[in-house]
Amino acid sequence: MKTVTLAHGNGGAENQELISKVFYKAFKNEILTKSEDAAVIEDGNLAFTTDSFTVSPLFFNGADIGKLSICGTCNDLAMMGAKPKYLTCSVIIEEGFEIKSLEKIVKSMKNELEINGAIIVSGDTKVVPKGSVDKIFINTTGIGQILQKGISSNLISSEDIIIVSRDIGCHGATIFAAREGMDMNSDLKSDCASLYPQIKALIEAGIKITALRDATRGGVSAVLNEWANQSDICIEVQEDKIPISDEVKGICELLGFEPMSLANEGTFVMAIKKEEALKALEVLQKFENSNNACIIGEVTQQYPKKVVLNSAWGTKRFLELPTGELLPRIC
């Protein structure tokens, strides 16, 4: 690892290597090394997180960078069972950026803050010469109040089963289709959405959640691998149970991608005790954004620290962490 490449930002193996060998090495502490979606601080009462957003194109079917920048941070808080409360917002803008586009982005941010019941309480603006950034970069940092304590990806056991909140890969597939100007006649749209309403409903229904994680970069594949590793368990997934839309499957077919590795921005994975699963599904399926939530797998001890994908025709293979830059296959 001599220089940083795009592969180091893939949410997969190289990304983890960069984080552990450079950042964790320097900043190591008990809170950070738990590797949760948000840091749990102040005796487990507060969740604290930060995220930066760069996306091309800035506006895409289903969302834009503004909505993304609020959803991303609020979702990280929600994944620790927290209600998003206070956010900061820092923007780095390229010289020449249109004010009209900026206003559109900020309006999206405002709408999404309202859904979460959160407010921006501090911010920063930098303008840099043309070419120094790609149009606009946004960083948001958030603090949330934890409503259910003890949610952790380090505590998953054989008593848990794995639920995915909706069909996967929509965001990644939409961005690829938009970026490469693929002229597609489809309803493909990013899943970008705030997840706090669903988490709130689960907690209010008295459901005890073991672990939650939104499947952003690296997709469901990265989440399951991280969980298997952190909790020293084997996660066995039934391939035909994973909800994937025809559009996403089609894009993956054309470009040679795995839907399980594609990014999501409004989809989460949940580990929950078997006896609570049906009740949780009932709550989730009432939401439009998670009306096809379903159980995709179970926790076993067959291959600790590994994720096993079982096919409908009786074969099995490991589902590995995504590696390298996501590139289309040649033929």
Next chain:
Amino acid sequence: MQLELKDLYDGFRDAKTIKAYKKIIEEDAKKLNRTINIMEVCGGHTHTIMKYGIPQLLPSNIKFIHGPGCPVCIMPKERIDHAYILSMQDDVILVTLGDMIKVPGSNGSLQDARSKGADVRFVYSPMDCLKIAKENPTKKIIFFAIGFETTTPMTAALLDIVIKQEIKNIFFHINHVTVPEVMRELIDSRDEHVDSYNHNIDAFLGPSHVSVISGSKIYEEFPKNYKKPVVVAGFEPVDVMQAISMIVKQFCEDRCELEIEYKRLVTYEGNIKAQELINKYFQKVCLFKWRGLGNIKDSGLKLKAEYSKYDAEVIYKEILPIEEIEDHKLCICSDILRGMASPTDCTIFGTACKPNKPVGSCMVSSEGACAAYYKYGNLLK
């Protein structure tokens, strides 16, 4: 009829059909008193076989051996170095397909070149070069063309447009290779150490996309002259299972033929228009070096001399090295590509050689045998 995206895969991954073929193959394989080694020539098939766990469905006397058909894996370091050097020119935008940018040359990969400031872009179609050329009129767009018969017509089509529209800033570095020549090489090559033609190939699974262009006719010589059956197969698990059952049936019935499983698109003659376009602009090169396999007679294509003003290899002759580079000593890709060894036989497999830091050619692209074993092969029976 409008083609829906789901038509690309629907039905071809049906569990019932796959299980039915499993049963047929098992029954037929019982009638054989020997092991059948089937070489899938194409990396796309290797990828499918490993991803869908096909070996787990087959009886122990039906085995796969993995062929050399991955255009990324077989690209020798010399050619990658060319791409790297071209990309580092101030006024050049180097364009290529997909994961070609990950392949390491002597100085690093195109990905490394990009992190050092080179303008390297990957495209889904060579036609995207037209847009890049228009948006960057002061730059020279060099298309680093790779692939088998499948991707060659698109390169030819791009050149056709460049000539007809008199576009001045698109150039070509041609690395197109052909399938039958390498198949012949695998059967004909002699192992110097044991002084024998000791390949293990009993039959071939022919890549369907190649035959969509070239027709199934390009494989005719293998059953005829070499007594190796060929079944041209699609890339879905149902396709592969059906093709395997067709091959096993041939052995059971003591036949040796060229058959097409992928009848939905492949014909004997292929796409004549595409073949004409290729013949118009390309000619065979006497020797093309394959990473891991060395020089193979007539296995590559280059632009005809009359189109040399579009040929980056000619234009940049002064700065492109011609010295040959040896493959890594510990790497056994050569044996793997010839079907004589399995990826797991290699001492550096998964240790010094991994997909994100490949030493040998088979670990480079997701379609290489070693990369497929690394990614999907841990639960093989």
